[in-house]
Amino acid sequence: MTEFNDKQTDILQTAEKLFAEEGFDGTSIRSIAKEAGVNIAMISYYFGSKEKLLEALIMYRTSGMKMQLETIFKEDLSPLEKVNRLVDLYISRINKNKCMYQIMHFELSTKKRIMNMESFMEVKKQNSEIFKKIIEEGQEQGIFTKNVNIALIPTTILGTLVHFRSNRLYYEKTMQLDTEETFESYVTNELTQHIKQTIKALLLHEN
Structure with missing residues (x-):
């Protein structure tokens, strides 16, 4: 780090x-x-x-996540509880570092300038490996299906949250989230719960 x-x-x-x-x-x-x-x-x-x-x-904003992921992996929790903790971790980091994600999204998507992203990519790769181990643990116990694209799970979590935040004006009007407090409360509660339910549905075996 x-x-x-x-x-x-x-x-x-x-x-x-x-x-x-x-x-x-x-x-x-x-x-x-x-x-x-x-x-x-x-x-x-x-x-x-x-x-x-x-x-x-x-x-500075991304290198601290590895330690938090390792802590979740080592905790005495069920695979599903660990996944819920993962969702909480990803969402809390985006909420805490909104400015950073806004900058990163713009710079990495426009490719206007050449940046040396090797260190960042290495950290991201290490984080992804720990994330993968947490999901594989649930698969080995027969709790999670093996028919899931693990690499796309963080994308599903982050993509949902980033989309919601980037379309804030629309959701403020359609859901009456017209104050900072009501908007952030919705993200912390309803949106987070929706994401957890989505990831759970992806991971668990179909009945």
């Missing part, structure tokens, strides 16, 4: 906020330095360039 000192963390969090508000192209190193209360030279020293700063930000 990549370790960052307090000053680097301040810079990363400031960059995240500005990238989400102004976009990557609309944010300058100068504005990040001013907002973070540091000089430009310090950002250059720690990160090199704005692209490298973005790469570091992605690592």
Whole structure:
């Protein structure tokens, strides 16, 4: 896991906020330095360039998940309870890091700039392996069906949540989720429960 000192963390969090508000192209190193209360030279020293700063930000927000996944895997829980914990973990991380996922989605989908994503991809691969082991444990016990695409389960979890958040205006109007509190409460309760039911239906044997 990549370790960052307090000053680097301040810079990363400031960059995240500005990238989400102004976009990557609309944010300058100068504005990040001013907002973070540091000089430009310090950002250059720690990160090199704005692209490298973005790469570091992605690592900062994603590298901590491996430890949490391993904890779930080792816990004395049933396979289904572990899967529910997995859903909670994925949703809580997206809710906590909304800005980061917004930036990542845009940058990785547009491919406007060449970024070195090897470290990120390696972390993602390691996380996927632990996720896979949790599902395979349930398959070996005969609880989960083997006829399921494990690689697409995180996609189903994240895709549902990201779609709901990116279409917030529509759901606010059609479901009367017109305050921050009611919207977030719906995500935490009803939407999370819907995702758990969906994943459960994918994993359990058909009657």
